[in-house]
Amino acid sequence: MFRRVYYCKNLVNVAFLSTETATVVKQQTSIQKFRERLKNDTSRGILTDTFGRHHTYLRISLTERCNLRCTYCMPAEGVSLTKRDGILTTDEIVHIASLFVKEGVQKIRLTGGEPTVRQDLVEIVGRLKELEGLEQVAITTNGLTLTRQLSTLQRAGLDGLNISLDTLKEDRFEKFTRRKGWPRVMAAIDLAVQLGYxxxxxxxxxxxxxxxxxxxxxxxxxxxxxxxxxxxxxxxxxxxxxxxxxxxxxxxxxxxxxxxxxxxxxxxxxxxxxxxxxxxxxxxxxxxxxxxxxxxxxxxxNRLRITADGNLKVCLFEGKGEVSLRDALRSGASEEYLREIISGAVLRKKKQHADHLEExxxxxxxxxxxxxxxxxxxxxxxxxxxxxxxxxxxxxxxxxxxxKSGKASMVDVGEKQISNRIAKAKGSICVGETICRLIKENSLQKGDVLTVAQLAGIMAAKRTSDLIPLCHPLALNYVDVRLTLNETLNVVEIESEVRCTGKTGVEMEALTAVSVAALTIYDMCKSVTPRYSMVISDICLLSKTGGSKGNFNR
CATH class of the missing domain: 3.20.20.70 (Aldolase class I)
Known part of the structure; x- marks a missing residue:
């Protein structure tokens, strides 16, 4: 998308606006007017977002590689890495950094992966320190090779460092990182203190x-x-x-x-x-x-991030909306155009990580x-x-x-522990006064609505993996679906309980039982009253027990 937009000047703003934002802009004003408004708003600065946050701190990842395999960070075999020609070069890193410093960035932190595995680290630190206006260059490192590099890095101008260390016990270090090296990390800490950090x-x-x-x-x-x-x-x-x-x-x-x-x-x-x-x-x-x-x-x-392959991330936890500064640079983009891309990304930054979390x-x-x-x-x-x-x-x-592929896949539960799992769900369907009376009298043409719906719910729970593609087939120990006719509200209230002994929970089975029971009532009663008059609602999980994540009760 970027290359197509880059050479199509009439759509230039779309390169740095999300689809939703671009649509809103088109509805409110022309693209050209919006572009002029951004250009003329010099007081805002391209690193200030719509919530008034001015970004003065840039974190640049130098590599995706790491010489440890920390258990909470990555699998033992490592991860798929970007090809070497896809990683930012030294010149590209300095070019991008200089642009951000001109716009007000005062501190740059070099990260990874593990930044010390990159051979040009000292050169990068030295060249960054030459940028006018930049107050601090720091690194975050696991410290494994730092004792032989830190003195040189300090002479190059390194102002500060963070050393990652999750244990003060050598045996635990090897267990956590799947590598040896705890004494070297401790020596690096001592050396950093001696050098005056x-x-x-x-x-x-x-x-x-x-x-x-x-x-x-x-x-x-x-x-x-x-x-x-x-x-x-x-x-x-x-x-x-x-x-x-x-x-x-x-x-x-x-x-x-x-x-x-x-x-x-x-x-x-x-x-x-x-x-x-x-x-x-x-x-x-x-x-x-x-x-x-x-x-x-x-x-x-006040933080922005550049990934090792050159993407600008305005939030650590915001996967969408990254823009590739690497591709822009390698396509010959002007500094003005790079500023527009950066500005657009910053303007898209949200107030916080996500909305409507409770849902x-x-x-x-x-x-x-x-x-x-x-x-x-x-x-x-x-x-x-x-x-x-x-x-x-x-x-x-x-x-x-x-x-890796970005495609849907089933979760591997092979390593999970077998435990007793129970889930309960509920829902309701508003049927109206006429249907409520007919259900009570059991005089509907299609038969006993509540009994048929109960059986349908039980059968659906047992067939959940056939209905929902990524659910695991489970051997259920027990399924119960209960339907109650609430004559005061003209509602059928539905509750389900599902049990199994297995490696994954039965929340979906309980929810499917309630959903299909409600749909069965809808189908059996739709000929009696206008179909739009019945409303299925309030389907939700009531409780679940079992599994490593513990219990839940609504």
Whole structure:
């Protein structure tokens, strides 16, 4: 699409507007007027979005490759990588960076993959430091090879670094990363301190029953060192098989730490800080919490991202709407045109990660975003609810879509544990006064409506995998469909319960039973009254038990 639009000047704005936005623009004003409005609005700046957020922080991924295989990050065999000629070159990185710096970016962080596996890292750092107006160049690294590179990087101008480390125990490091190297990472931290980096930031992803027992150890680690340990709430993204019951919330982490350090207190934060700063009085270093899941910080976000293959991402969790700056550069786009592309992408940035989140809760049997486990600890119900919705807000990958091909695929449940699964659902169909009376009298021409609908619902539950393509066929232990005639409201109320012993849940079977029972009533009664007068509504999951994601009750 980009190349076609690039050479068709009359459609130039469509290159950086979503289909919906472009349609609205065409309805409200001409494309030419809209383009002129953007050009003339010099006070806005191309890095300011429609919510007034000015983006001064750019993260550039230098590579998709990594020399670790962290269990929560990628499969042991690795992932499919973009071909080398699809990755941004050194010149392209500097070109893009210089454009953003001219527009107000003050800080650039180099990431990966693992940025230290790129051989021209020192050159990139040095050339970025030459950009007028850029105040800071930093990297995020796993530290595995940093001891032999850090001195050179510092001479090139590297201002700051974050080192990823999820455990202070060597055996756990090898288990988590599927590689050796813990002593080298610890040596890199010590070297960074010796070279005067203050603070040395350590990124630590905390997971329940994984490394949450080391929270206090990490806090203690800051006692005599200028270390800023940043505890990151476990976040969902494509391929990491995220589970809510593995997440340790910000509130939970604070409670665990205060059992040992009751004086653990909050510090003042800057307006764009993603980390909530805390400190034990008297300690040299400090601690921060990155609460992407439980308390998102979208309103103050000032970050943009460039992927290793040259796509501009305005939000980490926004998969749609990426624009390829690489393709624009390689097609000979002018700087003015690049500014238009960037401006359009920034203008499309949403207020927060997603809207209407509640509609997606508990909606699919195989959906990794089921929020069923309740948080442990003394967190109020309101905080739990906020945490759930904030977590959903972060997730944007469909589990029934193959990440390589982009096509629909069935979820592999082979590694899941067998457990007892129960799901209950409900729904209703408003039939009106006449049909309600005929059902009660059992005088409809097609027969006993409630009995036939009950049988249809039971049969449908047993045939769910034939009706819904990506559902797994299950051997059900029990199906019950109950229909109640509510004469006061002229409604048939339907409830179902489905049980099985298996590796995946029966939510879809319960919902299918209710749906088909309601449709059967509709079919048997449609000849008596105008068809539009009957309304099927309120079909939803009532409860589910079993599985790694825990239980849910509406």
């Amino acid at each position: 203050d603070p040395v930031k350590i990124n630590c992803v905390i997971m329940r029953n994984y490394n949450d027992d080391e929270l206090v150890d990490f806090v203690t680690f800051t006692k005599d060192r200028p270390i800023d340990v940043r505890f990151i709430e476990y976040m969902p993204f494509s391929g990491n098989k995220w589970q809510q019951n593995k997440m340790v919330s910000f509130q939970d982490m604070k409670e665990m730490i205060r059992k040992v350090y009751p004086e653990f207190r909050a510090l003042e934060n800057g307006p764009n800080d993603t980390s909530k700063a805390y400190k034990v009085p008297g300690f040299v270093g400090q601690v921060g919490f990155i609460t992407s899941m439980s308390e998102h910080f979208c309103s103050s976000c 997606h809760v508990y909606s699919e049997r195989h959906n990794n975003r089921n929020w069923s486990s309740k948080y442990k600890g003394n967190i109020h119900a309101r905080e739990r609810s906020t945490t759930k919705l904030s977590a959903i807000r972060q997730f944007s990958t469909l589990t029934h879509v193959d990440t």
